[in-house]
Amino acid sequence: MSSEGDFRVAESDLEEIRRMAKERGCSDKEIEEMIEDFKKGMTSVDSLTREERNFLKSPPKPLETTDIAGVAKYIAEGHAKNIIVMCGAGISVSAGIPDFRTPGTGLYYNLQKYNLPRPECLFTLDYFRENPKPFFEFAKCLYPGQYHPTLVHYFIRLLHQHGLLLRNFTQNIDTLEEVAGIPRDKCVFCHGSFAEAHCIKCGKEYTPKFVRDKVFANEIATCESCGSYVKPDIVFFGEKLPGEFFEKSDEDFPKCDLLIVMGTSLKVQPFASLIGMVSDDVPRLLINMEVVGAKPAPPPADAPEQELFAYRTSPLFAFNDPENRRDALFKGPCDDGIIALAKALGWDKELQEMFEAPFTPTSA
Numbered sequence: 001m002s003s004e005g006d007f008r009v010a011e012s013d014l015e016e017i018r019r020m021a022k023e024r025g026c027s028d029k030e031i032e033e034m035i036e037d038f039k040k041g042m043t044s045v046d047s048l049t050r051e052e053r054n055f056l057k058s059p060p061k062p063l064e065t066t067d068i069a070g071v072a073k074y075i076a077e078g079h080a081k082n083i084i085v086m087c088g089a090g091i092s093v094s095a096g097i098p099d100f101r102t103p104g105t106g107l108y109y110n111l112q113k114y115n116l117p118r119p120e121c122l123f124t125l126d127y128f129r130e131n132p133k134p135f136f137e138f139a140k141c142l143y144p145g146q147y148h149p150t151l152v153h154y155f156i157r158l159l160h161q162h163g164l165l166l167r168n169f170t171q172n173i174d175t176l177e178e179v180a181g182i183p184r185d186k187c188v189f190c191h192g193s194f195a196e197a198h199c200i201k202c203g204k205e206y207t208p209k210f211v212r213d214k215v216f217a218n219e220i221a222t223c224e225s226c227g228s229y230v231k232p233d234i235v236f237f238g239e240k241l242p243g244e245f246f247e248k249s250d251e252d253f254p255k256c257d258l259l260i261v262m263g264t265s266l267k268v269q270p271f272a273s274l275i276g277m278v279s280d281d282v283p284r285l286l287i288n289m290e291v292v293g294a295k296p297a298p299p300p301a302d303a304p305e306q307e308l309f310a311y312r313t314s315p316l317f318a319f320n321d322p323e324n325r326r327d328a329l330f331k332g333p334c335d336d337g338i339i340a341l342a343k344a345l346g347w348d349k350e351l352q353e354m355f356e357a358p359f360t361p362t363s364a
Contacts, residue, residue, distance in 0.1 A: 080258035144174055253274065
């Protein structure tokens with residue numbers, strides 16, 4: 001077939017389309033109707049719907065085993081060329097940055113000194129307008145430049161260097177992805193980051209240095225034009241996600257041939273729903289301290305058809321399904337899972353060298 005950038009429908013293309021569509025179980029009538037559509041002027045892959053793209057793709061090979069070894073074999077055999085990584089705060093815990101929800105150590109469990117009405121107020125715009133001090137005190141502890149990236153961050157960079165990373169969708173605001181050397185255009189900061197800042201009233205843009213200097217001087221960043229507060233472009237509750245999140249998720253997930261999910265509770269929408277945006281037969285790997293986003297064991301074969309249909313079509317992980325050959329699980333610290341995966345791929349030495357390279361924290 002022609003390249004994605006120049007999808008000219010030559011006769012050889014049509015034969016390839018017929019072959020792949022047959023592999024997908026399409027009837028002769030369906031195949032010929034699709035061919036006729038192409039002949040009428042379809043000249044670019046970009047004009048295909050998500051369903052049509054999936055229709056034409058050869059079905060991904062199922063995992064031989066639903067574990068780290070099975071995923072490593074899948075990658076090593078060349079089946080994964082467009083890997084998407086989804087990650088949350090759990091991948092940064094070993095860097096010294098606590099996650100949000102772990103009992104006893106998570107950020108939400110250690111906010112008593114701020115006397116907040118409830119923990120979530122720290123990231124609520126109404127409360128920030130009323131009292132920005134708790135947020136700026138918190139920001140000082142979390143500000144980028146103080147922490148060394150983890151093995152997970154460097155593994156994502158390795159995926160890029162091996163030409164396998166399509167995109168890294170991260171919930172994190174610590175920007176350790178960029179510190180680790182992952183190119184900015186390979187990252188989608190789903191909940192924003194400290195990289196930009198704006199006045200919450202007039203919208204005037206400020207440099208990261210302006211806000212950082214204020215934070216480390218124990219001052220509140222205020223707008224030089226209107227006197228209102230300046231906030232880093234971190235998405236607070238009730239705020240819209242960056243447009244890049246929606247653009248790249250629509251663009252990338254139909255192309256994905258392996259999804260790796262790490263260090264997230266999968267409780268925050270719409271990020272959590274991304275696991276269901278890959279094609280139904282694309283392998284997925286969860287590396288996490290807890291099992292999240294999983295459906296229960298399948299209902300009995302004689303269950304009502306509606307219940308069986310709901311189970312079959314659920315986008316959640318199928319770890320509990322005896323017939324599962326798609327979803328792999330590593331339950332434990334993210335670094336441990338990544339070490340195991342890197343070792344199985346023969347990348348462990350390369351990963352360790354990256355991780356041990358000199359790191360200089362940004363001065364306050």
